[in-house]
Amino acid sequence: MKTFLIATRNAHKVGEIRAILGGEFQYLTLNDFPGAPVVVEDAATFAGNAAKKSVELAKWLASCPAPRAPRLCILADDSGLEVDALNGAPGVHSARFAAVDVLKDGNTPDADNNAKLLRLLRDVPAEKRTARFRCVIALTPVEPEPLTGSSPVCAAVYEPGTVLFDGACEGRIDFGPRGQGGFGYDPLFIPNGFEQSFAELGETMKNQLSHRAQALGKLQAWLRKQTELNP
DSSP states (O other), X not given: OOEEEESOOXXXXXXXXXXXXXXXXXXEEGGGOTTOOOOOOOOSSHXXXXXXXXXXXXXXXXXXXXXXXXXXXXXXXXXXXXXXXXXXXXXXXXXXXXXXXXXXXXXOOHHHHHHHHHHHXXXXXXXXXXXXXXXXXXXXXXXXXXXXXXXXXXXEEEETTEEEEEEEEEEEEOSSOOOSSSOTTTTTEEETTOSSOHHHHOHHHHHHHSHHHHHHHHHHHHHHHHHHHOO
16 A cells, blocks of 8 residues: 655645545655654745655655655645736745735744735725636655656656646635635635635535645546556
8 A cells, every 4th residue: 555645734734635535545744754854845836846845855754764654655735826916926925925924934824814815905806806726746755666757647757756746726816704614715715616715615525626636636547547557
Protein backbone atom coordinates (compact mmCIF):
# COMPACT_ATOMS: atom_id res chain seq x y z
CA MET A 1 0.00 0.00 0.00
CA LYS A 2 1.29 3.45 -0.91
CA THR A 3 1.77 5.89 1.97
CA PHE A 4 1.44 9.64 1.53
CA LEU A 5 3.09 12.17 3.79
CA ILE A 6 0.80 15.17 3.36
CA ALA A 7 3.10 18.16 3.68
CA THR A 8 0.92 20.26 5.98
CA ARG A 9 -0.26 20.64 9.55
CA ASN A 10 -3.53 22.20 8.40
CA ALA A 11 -6.21 19.84 9.69
CA HIS A 12 -8.84 21.17 7.26
CA LYS A 13 -6.62 20.50 4.26
CA VAL A 14 -5.67 17.03 5.50
CA GLY A 15 -9.33 16.18 6.00
CA GLU A 16 -10.21 17.23 2.45
CA ILE A 17 -7.39 15.19 0.94
CA ARG A 18 -8.26 12.08 2.95
CA ALA A 19 -11.96 12.40 2.07
CA ILE A 20 -11.25 12.76 -1.65
CA LEU A 21 -8.50 10.14 -2.09
CA GLY A 22 -10.25 7.60 0.13
CA GLY A 23 -9.10 4.68 2.22
CA GLU A 24 -6.91 2.80 -0.26
CA PHE A 25 -3.83 4.68 0.95
CA GLN A 26 -2.11 5.28 4.28
CA TYR A 27 -1.65 8.88 5.39
CA LEU A 28 0.88 10.73 7.49
CA THR A 29 1.21 14.47 8.09
CA LEU A 30 3.92 16.81 9.28
CA ASN A 31 2.56 16.31 12.78
CA ASP A 32 4.10 12.83 12.57
CA PHE A 33 7.51 14.36 11.81
CA PRO A 34 8.17 17.15 14.34
CA GLY A 35 11.77 17.44 13.14
CA ALA A 36 10.84 18.15 9.54
CA PRO A 37 12.37 21.32 8.12
CA VAL A 38 10.21 24.37 7.52
CA VAL A 39 10.12 24.97 3.78
CA VAL A 40 9.90 28.65 2.83
CA GLU A 41 7.22 29.04 0.18
CA ASP A 42 8.82 31.89 -1.74
CA ALA A 43 8.13 30.78 -5.32
CA ALA A 44 6.13 33.02 -7.63
CA THR A 45 3.67 30.27 -8.62
CA PHE A 46 1.55 27.60 -6.95
CA ALA A 47 3.46 24.95 -8.90
CA GLY A 48 6.79 26.27 -7.69
CA ASN A 49 5.75 26.29 -4.04
CA ALA A 50 4.14 22.84 -4.14
CA ALA A 51 7.15 21.29 -5.86
CA LYS A 52 9.63 23.00 -3.54
CA LYS A 53 7.87 21.59 -0.46
CA SER A 54 7.57 18.14 -1.95
CA VAL A 55 11.17 17.88 -3.16
CA GLU A 56 12.81 19.32 -0.04
CA LEU A 57 10.83 17.08 2.31
CA ALA A 58 11.55 14.01 0.18
CA LYS A 59 15.27 14.76 0.26
CA TRP A 60 15.16 15.30 4.03
CA LEU A 61 13.35 12.02 4.66
CA ALA A 62 15.68 10.12 2.32
CA SER A 63 18.63 11.31 4.42
CA CYS A 64 17.07 10.32 7.76
CA PRO A 65 18.43 7.11 9.30
CA ALA A 66 15.13 6.25 11.00
CA PRO A 67 12.98 3.52 9.39
CA ARG A 68 10.06 4.70 7.30
CA ALA A 69 7.06 3.26 5.54
CA PRO A 70 7.72 1.55 2.20
CA ARG A 71 6.43 3.23 -0.96
CA LEU A 72 6.37 6.58 0.81
CA CYS A 73 5.63 9.66 -1.27
CA ILE A 74 5.44 13.31 -0.29
CA LEU A 75 2.16 14.93 -1.30
CA ALA A 76 2.42 18.71 -1.16
CA ASP A 77 0.02 21.29 -2.47
CA ASP A 78 -0.18 25.01 -2.83
CA SER A 79 -3.49 26.65 -3.46
CA GLY A 80 -5.17 29.99 -3.25
CA LEU A 81 -7.67 32.47 -4.58
CA GLU A 82 -7.24 34.52 -7.77
CA VAL A 83 -9.53 37.55 -8.13
CA ASP A 84 -9.70 39.08 -11.59
CA ALA A 85 -10.49 42.61 -10.37
CA LEU A 86 -7.28 42.46 -8.28
CA ASN A 87 -5.13 41.23 -11.19
CA GLY A 88 -5.00 37.72 -9.76
CA ALA A 89 -4.35 38.66 -6.14
CA PRO A 90 -4.12 37.33 -3.49
CA GLY A 91 -2.75 34.33 -5.45
CA VAL A 92 0.25 32.66 -3.81
CA HIS A 93 -0.13 35.12 -0.91
CA SER A 94 -3.68 33.95 -0.09
CA ALA A 95 -2.85 32.57 3.36
CA ARG A 96 -0.95 35.71 4.37
CA PHE A 97 -2.94 38.32 2.45
CA ALA A 98 -3.51 40.57 5.47
CA ALA A 99 0.05 40.27 6.84
CA VAL A 100 1.07 43.81 5.85
CA ASP A 101 -2.14 45.29 7.27
CA VAL A 102 -1.73 43.64 10.68
CA LEU A 103 2.08 43.96 10.77
CA LYS A 104 2.51 40.22 11.15
CA ASP A 105 4.87 37.71 9.57
CA GLY A 106 3.61 34.40 8.24
CA ASN A 107 0.02 33.33 7.69
CA THR A 108 -2.77 35.57 8.93
CA PRO A 109 -6.22 34.62 10.32
CA ASP A 110 -8.97 33.84 7.83
CA ALA A 111 -11.10 36.67 9.21
CA ASP A 112 -8.35 39.23 8.52
CA ASN A 113 -7.77 37.93 5.00
CA ASN A 114 -11.48 37.98 4.22
CA ALA A 115 -11.89 41.48 5.63
CA LYS A 116 -9.07 42.79 3.44
CA LEU A 117 -10.52 41.14 0.34
CA LEU A 118 -13.95 42.66 0.97
CA ARG A 119 -12.42 46.07 1.56
CA LEU A 120 -10.50 45.97 -1.72
CA LEU A 121 -13.61 44.88 -3.62
CA ARG A 122 -15.98 47.28 -1.87
CA ASP A 123 -16.72 49.33 -5.02
CA VAL A 124 -16.50 46.47 -7.52
CA PRO A 125 -19.92 45.50 -8.99
CA ALA A 126 -21.18 41.93 -8.95
CA GLU A 127 -20.43 41.24 -12.61
CA LYS A 128 -16.76 42.10 -12.12
CA ARG A 129 -16.15 40.03 -8.99
CA THR A 130 -15.12 36.91 -10.91
CA ALA A 131 -12.51 34.71 -9.26
CA ARG A 132 -11.21 31.18 -9.04
CA PHE A 133 -9.63 28.86 -6.53
CA ARG A 134 -6.51 27.23 -7.97
CA CYS A 135 -4.53 24.26 -6.66
CA VAL A 136 -1.34 22.49 -7.72
CA ILE A 137 -0.34 19.19 -6.12
CA ALA A 138 3.22 17.87 -6.26
CA LEU A 139 4.04 14.20 -5.69
CA THR A 140 7.62 13.12 -4.97
CA PRO A 141 8.73 9.60 -3.97
CA VAL A 142 11.12 9.45 -1.03
CA GLU A 143 12.97 6.64 -2.79
CA PRO A 144 13.38 6.46 -6.59
CA GLU A 145 10.36 4.95 -8.34
CA PRO A 146 9.54 4.57 -12.03
CA LEU A 147 7.37 7.70 -12.08
CA THR A 148 6.78 9.43 -15.39
CA GLY A 149 4.74 12.33 -16.63
CA SER A 150 3.40 10.51 -19.67
CA SER A 151 -0.26 10.59 -18.61
CA PRO A 152 -2.36 13.41 -20.13
CA VAL A 153 -3.77 14.19 -16.66
CA CYS A 154 -0.31 15.15 -15.45
CA ALA A 155 0.30 18.90 -15.58
CA ALA A 156 4.09 18.75 -15.68
CA VAL A 157 7.23 17.01 -14.49
CA TYR A 158 8.99 19.44 -12.16
CA GLU A 159 12.22 17.45 -11.91
CA PRO A 160 13.00 13.73 -12.18
CA GLY A 161 10.59 11.86 -9.92
CA THR A 162 8.27 14.79 -9.13
CA VAL A 163 4.94 15.15 -10.91
CA LEU A 164 2.43 18.01 -10.76
CA PHE A 165 -1.36 17.99 -11.00
CA ASP A 166 -3.52 21.11 -11.19
CA GLY A 167 -7.14 22.06 -10.68
CA ALA A 168 -9.27 25.20 -10.73
CA CYS A 169 -12.79 26.12 -9.65
CA GLU A 170 -14.36 29.21 -11.22
CA GLY A 171 -16.79 31.44 -9.35
CA ARG A 172 -17.29 34.89 -7.88
CA ILE A 173 -16.75 36.78 -4.64
CA ASP A 174 -19.88 37.71 -2.69
CA PHE A 175 -20.39 40.99 -0.83
CA GLY A 176 -20.18 39.37 2.60
CA PRO A 177 -19.43 36.03 4.28
CA ARG A 178 -22.12 33.34 4.19
CA GLY A 179 -22.18 29.99 5.95
CA GLN A 180 -20.37 28.39 8.87
CA GLY A 181 -18.49 25.59 7.09
CA GLY A 182 -15.22 25.42 5.23
CA PHE A 183 -12.17 27.56 5.89
CA GLY A 184 -10.14 30.31 4.29
CA TYR A 185 -12.12 32.26 1.72
CA ASP A 186 -14.92 29.66 1.53
CA PRO A 187 -17.59 31.96 3.07
CA LEU A 188 -17.01 34.52 0.30
CA PHE A 189 -16.62 32.25 -2.73
CA ILE A 190 -19.67 31.22 -4.78
CA PRO A 191 -18.81 28.59 -7.42
CA ASN A 192 -20.31 28.93 -10.88
CA GLY A 193 -23.72 27.30 -11.18
CA PHE A 194 -24.58 27.80 -7.50
CA GLU A 195 -26.06 30.54 -5.33
CA GLN A 196 -24.48 29.23 -2.11
CA SER A 197 -20.95 29.84 -0.92
CA PHE A 198 -18.51 26.99 -0.38
CA ALA A 199 -19.13 27.45 3.35
CA GLU A 200 -22.86 26.89 2.81
CA LEU A 201 -22.61 23.99 0.35
CA GLY A 202 -20.99 21.66 2.86
CA GLU A 203 -17.98 19.38 2.74
CA THR A 204 -19.47 16.66 0.51
CA MET A 205 -20.49 19.05 -2.26
CA LYS A 206 -17.31 21.10 -1.97
CA ASN A 207 -15.22 17.95 -2.35
CA GLN A 208 -16.92 17.30 -5.68
CA LEU A 209 -16.37 20.81 -7.03
CA SER A 210 -13.23 22.22 -5.51
CA HIS A 211 -9.89 23.02 -7.11
CA ARG A 212 -8.24 20.52 -4.77
CA ALA A 213 -10.76 17.82 -5.73
CA GLN A 214 -9.97 18.35 -9.40
CA ALA A 215 -6.21 18.14 -8.84
CA LEU A 216 -6.60 15.04 -6.65
CA GLY A 217 -8.83 13.46 -9.29
CA LYS A 218 -6.01 13.84 -11.81
CA LEU A 219 -3.61 12.36 -9.28
CA GLN A 220 -5.89 9.35 -8.77
CA ALA A 221 -6.13 8.73 -12.51
CA TRP A 222 -2.37 8.98 -12.84
CA LEU A 223 -1.80 6.55 -9.96
CA ARG A 224 -4.11 4.03 -11.60
CA LYS A 225 -2.13 4.38 -14.83
CA GLN A 226 1.13 3.85 -12.95
CA THR A 227 -0.27 0.68 -11.39
CA GLU A 228 -1.17 -0.62 -14.85
CA LEU A 229 2.32 0.16 -16.16
CA ASN A 230 4.16 -1.12 -13.07
CA PRO A 231 1.97 -3.86 -11.50
